[in-house]
Amino acid sequence: MEAPCSPPTAGKFVVVGGGIAGVTCAEQLAINFPSEDILLITASPVIKAVTNFKQVSKVLEEFDVEEQPSTMLENRFPNIKVIESGVKQLKSKEHCVLTEDGNQHIYKKLCLCAGAKPKLICEGNPYVLGIRDTDSAQEFQKQLTKAKRIMIIGNGGIALELVYEIEGCEVIWVIKDKAIGNTFFDAGAAEFLTSKLIDEKPEAKIAQKRTRYTTEGRKKETQARASAGNVGSALGPDWHEGLDLKGAKEFSHKIHIETMCEVKKIYLQEEFRISEKKSLTFPRDHHDQSVTTDKEIWPVYVELTNEKIYGCDFIVSATGVTPNTEPFLCGNNFDVGEDGGLKVDDHMHTSLPDIYAAGDICTAAWHPSPVWQQMRLWTQARQMGWYAAKCMAAASVGESIDMDFSFELFAHVTKFFNYKVVLLGKYNAQGLGSNHELLLRCTKGQEYIKAVLQNGRMMGAVLIGETDLEETFENLILNQMNLSAYGEDLLDPNIDIEDYFD
């Protein structure tokens, strides 16, 4: 029997999770309260630190992420103490968390930043892999080196990155939608990008921001695992840079896309043999030499809802994430969002006293700005962690603060298919209904620009390629200037629109 937690008289600020959200929150608390001890409890042996942070415009930001041993964080902030152990239970009434190492920790204010885990199409099948942290990415790479054909399910960030990066292996890409990349793009942008997939020649990568990983202290850490049952921190931008994503053969992209369908049934080899069903060969065009033959026997077979069956070496389920809430829910009456996250208000406060949440684990349940939406991304994890710390600090001295400016406008910079991609505001006209217009400019192989307008005001934009328009568009969305008079000039490449709005 565990001893009951003592009452919350001398509790500390406690943060759970060593990802971007948790580390940013702990750092900010440490700065605000230099004479208090801040406890960071994390299941993973390494933490994620934001370095070289640069505010490039009002809302767009750039930074590197370093995976570091937790001692580096403690050295930088002597008042942060890191405990490497998973939280197994939260007793919110007693203001106490219990960790797997058998200890209990009393908090005065707690911030839950335990991230999320892959939402797999089926649990417990050894041929279905998810990618989240360093361990799962390495396992995927190991399997890929032996693979002749894999299947990728899902149409979001991970799938987009994988189909472009994988070489030397046939890829069957199964998507529910008509066009690729539905979480980020409309059909027009998808068409612009698709030409890159058919391009057989690998091209030089453009210089872009990289996630840097420290090697210092990492040797023993790479062998270490997150505490039993827990995942490590999520990977971030350019997670695949250090991995050689090459299959068993010598060629670049070989991708077949099955659109508007899902997985109906997965058969193991023997099950499939008994079923006497027939699988298809890899679809090829006339000048294509297929690497696999009709005679191939695969470890696993997938029947799709369009009745087609393909065999493959393994399946990647890149089908989104589920917030890591289990250890915190039992016995605690949290309000939980439809996506399974802990609902937080505009001060990152959950529905329970003194408990905050930030990053992938939470569901933003405040009334958002008309041009902001939550997406489980690196930048939002940092912004939420930082703002949660500010709110915790203010509340502990009886003050209140205004919502941080970063939640005024959704802004995401990333790279897909070797193009720089900037997404702003309601970039896909999300929630705008039919009452909006789109302005488009596209130069094949170079750039794709889309502006979303409603009642003459810019509500969002997609900028693919080196467009140099992000700051101007960011300002136009933020100041909600009436642009009706400019019409199509707005995207005319012969007009320098920055001059218009200076």
Ligand SMILES: Cc1cc2nc3c(=O)[nH]c(=O)nc-3n(C[C@H](O)[C@H](O)[C@H](O)COP(=O)(O)OP(=O)(O)OC[C@H]3O[C@@H](n4cnc5c(N)ncnc54)[C@H](O)[C@@H]3O)c2cc1C
């Ligand atoms: C493959 C991949 C590529 C991505 N690429 C991008 C990208 O290009 N751009 C972008 O913006 N975003 C990207 N993301 C998303 C981004 O990485 C996440 O949104 C972000 O890192 C979430 O941060 P977090 O701190 O909320 O959670 P996490 O990074 O998941 O951290 C959670 C932490 O909590 C710990 N933890 C979990 N359970 C417990 C427990 N019970 N007790 C104690 N500790 C616990 C974990 O060990 C971990 O340290 C990518 C994600 C993946 C998986």
Ligand SMILES: NC(=O)C1=CN([C@@H]2O[C@H](COP(=O)(O)OP(=O)(O)OC[C@H]3O[C@@H](n4cnc5c(N)ncnc54)[C@H](O)[C@@H]3O)[C@@H](O)[C@H]2O)C=CC1
């Ligand atoms: N460059 C970037 O910004 C990147 C961001 N990420 C982030 O990492 C996280 C995980 O990435 P993803 O797994 O790609 O999630 P995601 O949320 O980006 O995409 C999930 C995709 O899976 C599809 N899907 C869901 N259930 C399905 C089912 N049963 N069958 C078929 N398809 C299904 C959805 O329609 C969607 O296309 C996300 O938060 C994502 O935003 C990941 C990689 C790159």
